[in-house]
Amino acid sequence: MSNTETVKSAVAQDKYPWSKYTLGIGGGRKVTSTQYTLYIVQIAVIIILSYLSVVMLGPLSFSGISFFYFVYPFFMVFTEWWGLWGILAAYIGCVVGAGLMVGLGIVPSILYSVADLVPPLVMFIIYRGFLGKMGIDPLFRDLTDKQIGETKTHRGMAWVWFILINVVVLNLISAQLGIGIEYQLGLVPPSAYWYYWAGWFVGDAIAMIIITPIIVKGLTSLVERQGLVNTGWIT
Amino acid sequence: MAKEDAEARTKKEYVRTFIFSMKVGTPVEKLHVITKALMIVIMSIVALYMFDIPISKGGPDIAGLVFLLALVFVLLGLARSAKYLVTSYLLLALPVLFGEFFWWLFFDRALPGPTIPFYIWPGYFPIGISTVLFLVVFFGLYYRMRSVMWPLIAALILWFISITPAFLDVYPYTWVAIKTGGLFAFTLPSASVTVAFGKVLGYGVLIYTSFLFLLTTRDTEIAGALRQLKASFRAAFFAALMFRNLNIILIDYENIRTAQRARGAEVQRRNILARIVDLAYIAIPLVASMIKRSTEMGVALYARGFENAKKPVDYKETKGISYMDVIVIAIMVGFLVYTVILGHTIRALI
Numbered sequence: 001m002s003n004t005e006t007v008k009s010a011v012a013q014d015k016y017p018w019s020k021y022t023l024g025i026g027g028g029r030k031v032t033s034t035q036y037t038l039y040i041v042q043i044a045v046i047i048i049l050s051y052l053s054v055v056m057l058g059p060l061s062f063s064g065i066s067f068f069y070f071v072y073p074f075f076m077v078f079t080e081w082w083g084l085w086g087i088l089a090a091y092i093g094c095v096v097g098a099g100l101m102v103g104l105g106i107v108p109s110i111l112y113s114v115a116d117l118v119p120p121l122v123m124f125i126i127y128r129g130f131l132g133k134m135g136i137d138p139l140f141r142d143l144t145d146k147q148i149g150e151t152k153t154h155r156g157m158a159w160v161w162f163i164l165i166n167v168v169v170l171n172l173i174s175a176q177l178g179i180g181i182e183y184q185l186g187l188v189p190p191s192a193y194w195y196y197w198a199g200w201f202v203g204d205a206i207a208m209i210i211i212t213p214i215i216v217k218g219l220t221s222l223v224e225r226q227g228l229v230n231t232g233w234i235t
Numbered sequence: 236m237a238k239e240d241a242e243a244r245t246k247k248e249y250v251r252t253f254i255f256s257m258k259v260g261t262p263v264e265k266l267h268v269i270t271k272a273l274m275i276v277i278m279s280i281v282a283l284y285m286f287d288i289p290i291s292k293g294g295p296d297i298a299g300l301v302f303l304l305a306l307v308f309v310l311l312g313l314a315r316s317a318k319y320l321v322t323s324y325l326l327l328a329l330p331v332l333f334g335e336f337f338w339w340l341f342f343d344r345a346l347p348g349p350t351i352p353f354y355i356w357p358g359y360f361p362i363g364i365s366t367v368l369f370l371v372v373f374f375g376l377y378y379r380m381r382s383v384m385w386p387l388i389a390a391l392i393l394w395f396i397s398i399t400p401a402f403l404d405v406y407p408y409t410w411v412a413i414k415t416g417g418l419f420a421f422t423l424p425s426a427s428v429t430v431a432f433g434k435v436l437g438y439g440v441l442i443y444t445s446f447l448f449l450l451t452t453r454d455t456e457i458a459g460a461l462r463q464l465k466a467s468f469r470a471a472f473f474a475a476l477m478f479r480n481l482n483i484i485l486i487d488y489e490n491i492r493t494a495q496r497a498r499g500a501e502v503q504r505r506n507i508l509a510r511i512v513d514l515a516y517i518a519i520p521l522v523a524s525m526i527k528r529s530t531e532m533g534v535a536l537y538a539r540g541f542e543n544a545k546k547p548v549d550y551k552e553t554k555g556i557s558y559m560d561v562i563v564i565a566i567m568v569g570f571l572v573y574t575v576i577l578g579h580t581i582r583a584l585i
Contacts, residue, residue, distance in 0.1 A: 032537070033536040033542050034529065034530055034533025034537070036469075036536075037532040037533040038525075038530070040473045040480070041484075041529040044477050044480035044481050045521065045522065047477075049518060049521075070511070070518075100445050100448070100449065101449065103441065103442030104442075104445065105441030106272075106276050106279050108441065186283060186286060186287035186434075186437075189342035189343045190342070191341075191343060191345065192338065195342075210508070210512060210515070211511075211512075211514075211515040211518075214516070215515065215518070215519065219519060219522055222526070226530075
């Protein structure tokens with residue numbers, strides 16, 4: 001590769017302020033003790049928020065289902081910040097916080113929590129792998145900010161992709177997985193399947209639309225400024 | 236001095252668990268955490284199997300589920316945790332179990348077999364067992380709560396439920412029927428009552444086995460068990476750190492909520508949307524304090540040489556597998572094989 005091509009490639013790679021956030025491992029850096037404790041504490045936070053989402057706003061709390069699962073946007077945003085650790089938090093948070101701690105039982109908790117594992121995993125791949133290169137910020141800042149650094153954002157497009165992927169498609173998969181697994185385990189009455197399904201879908205969708213911009217506006221700059229956002233899956 | 240400290244720690248009468256504390260020296264406390272985990276996994280699988288037996292194969296194994304539920308309460312009693320559970324989670328769980336019963340009763344209507352009638356209103360005002368139930372519940376709750384509203388609501392709900400089954404409108408259940416007119420009735424498959432009851436018992440087993448584990452397990456036990464399972468010291472340490480942080484974060488959450496109330500956050504009556512946004516605003520300082528705390532912990536670990544430690548001092552909270560563990564595991568595996576794998580039921584034994 002010639003020098004000119006190398007420069008062009010580098011410019012292309014840094015086309016956006018968020019170009020450093022990719023699907024790489026994380027630059028081969030060792031995970032420091034501060035990062036480890038951060039990842040562990042965020043898992044604990046997700047466990048507590050999952051627990052509160054279900055016990056405070058779950059009329060069917062022992063099914064692990066909430067009509068307003070307000071932890072959902074938190075682990076989605078955490079995944080964009082901390083990659084694999086956010087995905088781990090989503091799963092463990094659901095098993096322990098929205099499962100065991102509300103009394104769902106260990107086997108159903110382990111199985112139905114797959115519904116909280118898949119959406120952040122797919123979202124991370126889509127945003128960091130594809131949408132980031134198309135001018136959509138993987139950290140969701142373009143939902144609230146007109147400009148990130150020197151780059152003007154496409155707020156309309158950001159919202160369209162956000163609604164389409166996170167609120168509709170991934171939420172649909174999550175509801176189908178969660179309620180489907182609970183139904184197979186005999187925890188959902190056959191004639192009430194779609195009531196449970198709608199409760200799951202609507203509860204997560206409302207939380208995602210309302211809370212995500214608040215978290216992004218309130219915290220993303222703080223986290224990024226401290227250098228705590230992962231550039232890849234691990235670090 | 237260090238030896239004395241270690242002895243003082245091990246001579247504690249009560250130790251903190253995930254959601255309460257447990258008495259040291261009870262048979263449940265002496266069990267290895269792996270045994271307890273295996274026990275609740277097997278009980279969960281068996282409960283899920285028992286309450287899902289189709290009607291064509293005899294329906295839910297009610298006797299088996301009652302046996303499992305009794306076993307859980309015996310274990311909670313042995314762990315000396317039953318009193319705490321009765322005064323906290325048991326009461327909280329009862330309305331949910333009650334709700335589950337009706338949910339399954341009305342949303343599982345495609346079951347085969349004969350139907351039975353139920354009343355929305357029987358066309359008369361009954362005086363009988365339902366009246367006794369109303370009075371007992373109302374005065375019982377009033378004596379405990381010293382308020383009229385909630386005891387009245389609870390008593391009315393139970394009274395209404397007790398008059399809905401049509402087969403209860405005869406003596407000795409109903410003594411006097413004061414005619415009012417306006418009969419409203421519907422039918423349900425008779426099997427749905429058994430299924431709903433089975434589901435409630437099964438849910439009970441799932442709920443209380445979860446609490447059995449959380450009430451009788453310490454975070455350090457999990458770390459110790461992970462080390463015994465050959466997990467790295469780092470993985471075990473961080474698992475313990477995660478569970479230890481749960482209580483701290485819950486306290487943080489309560490503090491932030493109290494601070495927001497002190498600033499008048501809940502003074503005005505606000506719509507549901509505003510309350511939802513409030514939840515997000517509570518979580519933001521929570522996440523900010525999380526970042527601050529984890530940075531402090533990380534620095535503390537770094538200062539103690541955690542990153543370069545080659546032979547860290549290992550967990551001393553590790554137990555060996557005792558004869559009692561082996562016996563409990565054998566019984567549980569036998570129970571799993573008998574019910575789920577061979578397909579036998581406890582009711583067949585009775």
